[in-house]
């Protein structure tokens with residue numbers, strides 16, 4: 001929406017209420033809540049909340065209801081039969097639905113693979129291979145997805161669907177702890193060998209995966225990280241699980257990581273895009 005500044009309405013809108021004593025190491029939620037909710041502090045996240053009224057105004061332009069999500073799927077989703085059947089098969093397993101990327105996220109990943117003109121894709125967290133399949137199909141002939149999982153049970157389920165989709169030969173599954181697999185891959189493939197990486201495994205190790213992935217990714221290449229809003233728990237002070245704490249620390253780390261360009265999307269469960277800059281990359 002186009003907005004113009006007027007004498008009555010400065011743009012961007014000025015904060016209605018500036019938080020008292022903004023804490024440099026805390027994100028305060030609710031200090032300007034219209035219902036007068038008490039501030040909640042999220043340790044480890046540095047953010048001045050003076051802009052919260054503005055963010056609320058913008059957020060209110062669009063409320064992400066189930067009906068709106070359904071509309072978006074109706075007019076943009078192109079999930080075909082093999083993907084749909086893989087989704088249905090996966091849903092039979094406990095937590096199958098929760099683990100798998102949403103169909104629209106899979107479609108988005110495929111578009112990113114195309115935009116990067118990727119030939120080599122690295123995935124951390126195969127599960128039953130829905131995202132693997134989406135990305136493999138977007139590759140040109142001769143391209144490949146190296147996909148890592150700690151278990152061989154899940155990729156084995158996906159393999160039948162990869163075969164049916166005609167991309168089995170583009171997918172290179174690696175079984176083992178991804179931290180070790182990534183170290184081995186750097187020796188095997190060499191630095192700067194990956195065009196796009198997708199991180200979607202155990203949340204507590206995201207920082208390790210990111211650090212070991214970054215040297216593998218070519219300058220200008222993309223790291224896509226899933227679940228960086230963790231069902232909104234990142235701003236819930238009552239949420240203190242190791243997973244949510246790890247994601248908060250990871251997000252705060254990325255904010256300050258000048259080795260990458262950064263963008264965070266409020267799509268699915270939160271998707272972060274970190275694009276490796278041309279210079280200055282070394283493992284930390």
Ligand SMILES: C[S@@+](CC[C@H](N)C(=O)[O-])C[C@H]1O[C@@H](n2cnc3c(N)ncnc32)[C@H](O)[C@@H]1O
Nearest residue numbers: 100101125126127130131149150177178201202
């Ligand atoms: C959220 S699922 C991945 C979903 C997948 N991207 C999809 O769309 O279907 C996370 C996967 O990470 C795997 N995983 C968990 N810990 C791991 C580790 N230490 N190393 C490698 N994979 C791990 C799990 O076995 C699980 O299959």
